[in-house]
Amino acid sequence: LNDIASIKETFEKQEIIYKTDAKVSINLTPKKKRIGDTITIVDEIKAAAAEYKKTLPDAVSIDYINDMAFYVKRRLNVLVSNGVMGMALLLGTLLLFLNVRIALVTAIGIPFAFLSALLFMSFFGVSINMITMFGLILVLGMIVDDAIVVSENVYRYMEEGMSPREAAVKGAQEVAAPVTTTILTTAAAFLPLMFISGIMGKFLRVFPLSVIACLAASLFEALIILPSHLAEWVRPLKSGVGTKKTSAGEEKKRGLLMRIISWPIWFLKVLGHYFFSHDRKGGEAGWFRRLLNSYKKLLRYSLNRRYKMLGGAVAVLVLAGIFAVKFLPFKMFPSMVEIFYIRAEAVEGSSLDETNRVITEIEKSVVALPEDELLNVTTTVGYLGDIGGGPFDKYGTKYAQCIVYLTPESSRPRSAAEIIEGLRKEVAAKNIKNVATLEFETVRDGPPVGKPVSIEVRGPEFETLSVIASEIKKFMNGIDGIEDIKDDYELDKEEIQINIDKKESSRMGLTVRDVAMTIRYAYAGGVATTIRKGDEDVNVVVRLPEKDRRNFETLKELTIPNDTGRLIKLGKVASFQKYQGIGRLSHKDGERTINITANLNEKKEIKLTALAAGNQILEKFKDISVKYPGYRLVVGGEFEDTQESLNSMFQAFGAAFLLIYIILATQFRSFIQPVIIMVSVPFGMVGVIMGLYVHGEPMGIIAMFGMIGLTGVVVNDSLILVDFINKMRNKGMDTYQAIRQAGATRLRPILLTSITTIIALVPLIYGIGGEEPFLVPAAIAMAYGLLAATFLTLVIVPCVYLITEDIRVKLGIKPDGIDIKA
Structure with missing residues (x-):
């Protein structure tokens, strides 16, 4: 063979280069099965890798990139610590309003509800993950609401002199119906979320499951278990007319453990009572009496000016809506970026080594980032694609990318947007040769969505599509906040098209397959045989020398053996033409399509969102079909996902409101009173809007989840208030006095249910137990919305109730849902 060929021993042609932290590496990417536990699998992999490391030279290291167990543990720790702190604050709030033992017994329902929910989730195959844990934290302050209503009612009867057993029975029976209705309405608020369509629905479907499971368990505990605990473990109050003393036998029944737990808390209660009360002999704290007196005055003032109060509330709601439209942007998910891509394409025809040189210059700027900002960077030359791969991955010697893994956002001095901006400027200053395109793309939490800006230009001819695409890209370049604009109409290498003369080739005894196989072997090479070398088979590849x-x-002179063994020159049976190659042709729904994509600058001073950018482009080119008949624009990517998600969420809101209305109408036997109860829900949006704006958070899908939770709590507060107004009227009290009496009587439980829910969310909002920015918008929406809605429940709902009574009297309509006793 030496006489007719040059022979050399080498490796297979390298098609992809892998690097980690600027060093050549071999990357292994394990994929977890659906039933696998992330933390356990990662721990086992690390243990196996540690054993293998002992067999390697010192110069070889093993690193763990994009360790999902780290993120899972971090989120679990944050959520658990926030949950524990929220529960502690919640217990402290209960102690401030209620008797020590009643507060403790009420709080026992929280772990019971959580454990019951976990058993339910396990039975239905729902895992503990970020979404289910988020549901458990969000519902933390809500699951104690029904227990608070029962306990407060029992406590009220004990203050009037009843024994714990009598108070427990009467107090629980009196509120059983409204408490059951409150849980049903709250569950109804979350239930439609299970039927949201698309990728969003699959991602978030487990959220309402965890919430509803907790609510169902809390209802059982509040109506069945809690009254028995109150009857057995709570001492009669020492103050109040007709209070009975506890016998020695009853004291012994309560158990030593309960007394030990109660003593330190009782001391703190007495200490707080000393500072907050003028009357230190027992009963209601002085601070609460002062608050109650102030509320009575406010309620009387509001009822006397009910039309002005309602008008003022409506005006505030309208102004808040206008403010939100102008100053509150919409983003599907919060911008918490800890991973981003740097995607590069070298000029056409670049070799793998040349592309490696290009990306190495960029890589140097990345590895130079401070240790408190950079965890790792992985580089791939010869490939472009997402983590885990995808259908639109690209392979070729001109492609390269870096995946940059940043430290947690809470511990970073700069945001991801600032880091990317700095790298852009530094790389641009290097003026690297042979770079065709360079793009920075962030990876966000949440379900996978399209590009922030994605425009599809559809029509019959690619030449016209290219002209339209150029106009759109030119316009997009003028929009502040849009960057990395490109389209997928890619020109590829120059091609040589070989046209076979079928008649001549047939006469020469050649087939198209003979020609194709010969060309392939000559240029790409073919395996002639294999040689055994140790325990490995080595391929013997034959092809033309590189210079040929x-x-x-050489192509024209290439000889092809025919069916008789005669060598025929390719130039005798074929003609050759050079064409500009096309890298990719896209079709969508049977139409030729050019996709234009772009990213958004994440810097906070630029408030552009995907929704706003898409609307600007559609408005500018709304007449494109007139200018270019047969051609049209379709906005996709995050804009399309946002529109679909918003439509699904609004449908879920509509279904939730309908379900709540049906439940309330059934409970109150009225068509009007459910509207009165639900009137405070839209007013709660004032608090949502201001809370998100003050904290610099956009409106989004996660914030909407908080709004749904807000709906449940607000409806519950209004329901309890209206139910007591009806009961007062059933006893023969006139409407005005019934409203005042019910407001005074239900002030404490309404404040407690609202404050406990808000307090439970405070650690999550302010990161007291660790930050989790992905979940913060929901907590803000629920807490601030409830803050505003509580005031409106206590003031505006009574005004609306009295206004509807005014209208009823003027129209001569009989009150529905009320059986007034003579």
């Missing part, structure tokens, strides 16, 4: 493969004339 690069010479166009």
Whole structure:
């Protein structure tokens, strides 16, 4: 063979280069099965890797990139610590309003509800993950609401002199119906979320499951278990007319453990009572009496000016809506970026080594980032694609990318947007040669969505599509906040098209397959045989020398054996034409399509959102079908996902409101009173809007989840208030006095249910137990919305109730849902 060929021993042609932290590496990417536990699998992999490391030279290291167990543990720790702190604050709030033992017994329902929910989730195959844990934290302050209503009612009867057993029975029976209705309405608020369509629905479907499971368990505990605990473990109050003393036998029944737990808390209660009360002999704290007296005055003032109060509330709601439209942007998910891509394309025809040189210059700027900002960077030359791969991955010697893994956002001095901006400027200053395109793309939490800006230009001819695409890209370049604009109409290498003369080739005894196979073997090479070398088979590859493969004339002179063994020159049976190659042709729904994509600058001073950018482009080119008949624009990507998600969420809101209305109408036997109860829900949006704006958070899908939770709590507060107004009227009290009496009587439980829910969310909002920015918007929406809605429940709902009574009297309509006793 030496006489007719040059022979050399080498490795297979390298098609992809892998690097980690600027060093050549071999990357292994394990994929977890659906039933696998992330933390356990990662721990086992690390243990196996540690054993294998002992067999390697010191110069070889093993690193763990994009360790999902780290993120899972971090989120679990944050959520658990926030949950524990929220529960502690919640217990403290209960102690401030209620008797020590009643507060403790009420709080026992929280772990019971959580454990019951976990058993329910396990039975239905729902895992503990970020979404289910988020549901448990969000519902933390809500699951104690029904227990608070029962306990407060029992406590009220004990203050009037009843024994714990009598108070427990009467107090629980009196509120059983409204408490059951409150849980049903709250569950109804979350239930439609299970039926949201698309990728969003699959991602968030487990959220309402965890919430509803907790609510169901809390209802059982509040109506069945809690009254028995109150009857057995709570001492009669020492103050109040007709209070009975506890016998020695009853004291012994309560158990030593309960007394030990109660003593330190009782001391703190007495200490707080000393500072907050003028009357230190027991009963209601002085601070609460003062608050109650102030509320009575406010309620009387509001009822006397009910039309002005309602008008003022409506005006505030309208102004808040206008403010939100102008100053509150919409983003599907919060911008918490800890991973981003740097995607590069070298000029056409670049070799793998040349592309490696290009990306190495960019890589140097990345590895130079401070240790408190950069965890790792992985580099791939010869490939472009997402983590885990995808259908639109690209392979070729001109492609390269870096995946940059940043430290947690809470511990970073700069945001991801600032880091990317700095790298852009630094790389641009290097003026690296042979770079065709360079793009920075962030990876966000949440379900996978399209590009922030994605425009599809559809029509019959690619030439016209390219002209329209150029106009759109030019316009997009003028929009502040849009960057990395490109389209997928890619020109590829120059191609040589070989046209076979079928008649001549047939006469010469050649087939198209003979020609194709010969060309392939000559240029790409073919395996002639294999040689055994140790325990490995080595391929023997035969092909033309490189200098001949690069010479166009060689192609014409290439000889092909025919069916008789005679060698025929390719130039005798074929003609050759050079064409500009097309890298990719896209079709969508049977139409030729050019996709234009772009990213948004994440800097906070630029408030552009995907929704706003898409609307600007559609408005500018709304007449494109007139200018270019047969051609049209379709906005996709995050804009399309946002529109679909918003439509699904609004449908879920509509279904939730309908379900709540049906439940309330059934409970109150009225068509009007459910509207009165639900009137405070839209007013709660004032608090949502201001809370998100003050904290610099956009409106989004996660914030909407908080709004749904807000709906449940607000409806519950209004329901309890209206139910007591009806009961007062049933006893023969006139409407005005019934409203005042019910407001005074239900002030404490309404404040407690609202404050406990808000307090439970405070650690999550302010990161007291660790930050989790992805979940913060929901907590803000629920807490601030409830803050505003509580005031409106206590003031505006009574005004609306009295206004509807005014209208009823003027129209001569009989009150529904009320059986007034003579």
